[in-house]
Amino acid sequence: MADRAPICRTGVPLPLFLLIVTTVYLAAAFDIHSQFAGSGEMSSRSVPILTAILMYVALAVVFVGEFRKPTADGNPREMIRPLVVIVATAGYIALFRPLGYWLATLIFSSALFLIFRFELKRPHMFALYAVGVTALFYGLFAGIFGVRLPTLTEGFF
Numbered sequence: 530m531a532d533r534a535p536i537c538r539t540g541v542p543l544p545l546f547l548l549i550v551t552t553v554y555l556a557a558a559f560d561i562h563s564q565f566a567g568s569g570e571m572s573s574r575s576v577p578i579l580t581a582i583l584m585y586v587a588l589a590v591v592f593v594g595e596f597r598k599p600t601a602d603g604n605p606r607e608m609i610r611p612l613v614v615i616v617a618t619a620g621y622i623a624l625f626r627p628l629g630y631w632l633a634t635l636i637f638s639s640a641l642f643l644i645f646r647f648e649l650k651r652p653h654m655f656a657l658y659a660v661g662v663t664a665l666f667y668g669l670f671a672g673i674f675g676v677r678l679p680t681l682t683e684g685f686f
Contacts, residue, residue, distance in 0.1 A: 543611040544591045547584070555581035576674045613644050630671075630678035631663060638662040 558577035621637040628636070639659045642648065648655040670676040 541592075541595055543614065544588050544595070546615075548588050551581050551584045551588070576670075576676065610644060614641070617641060617644065626679050629681035630667060632681055634663045634666060635659055 554577065558581060561577065617637060617640045620640075621633055624633045624636070639655075642655060642659060648658060667678065671678050
């Protein structure tokens with residue numbers, strides 16, 4: 530079983546799924562039109578296009594790394610972590626608007642840290658990294674790109 534086809538490797542289905550989602554996301558980004566940006570200027574579709582390009586680069590690195598390593602023995606438990614990441618991402622998408630950016634992203638980054646067992650022995654560092662990741666992406670999207678992110682109180686007031 531060690532010589533199975535490269536597409537059947539356990540590290541390929543999730544990146545392949547993300548490649549398809551990124552392609553759909555990029556195609557949808559080209560349908561966004563801004564009334565205020567001129568030709569060649571930053572507009573509301575610039576961030577999604579930049580995000581898709583960065584995702585393509587990251588996926589290329591993942592695919593190259595996956596195809597360079599030797600094949601595994603076909604243990605079905607290898608698929609659990611990618612499946613849990615997909616479930617966590619779906620939960621993040623579902624909770625993003627109702628819980629707002631801060632709480633949803635903090636929960637999502639903490640879930641990913643738990644899934645990948647990152648800093649579990651040092652809870653203070655775990656919390657610091659989770660808050661840091663949340664703040665970093667808030668600064669990137671809200672501060673630099675000017676994206677209005679949902680808040681927890683938005684639905685109540």
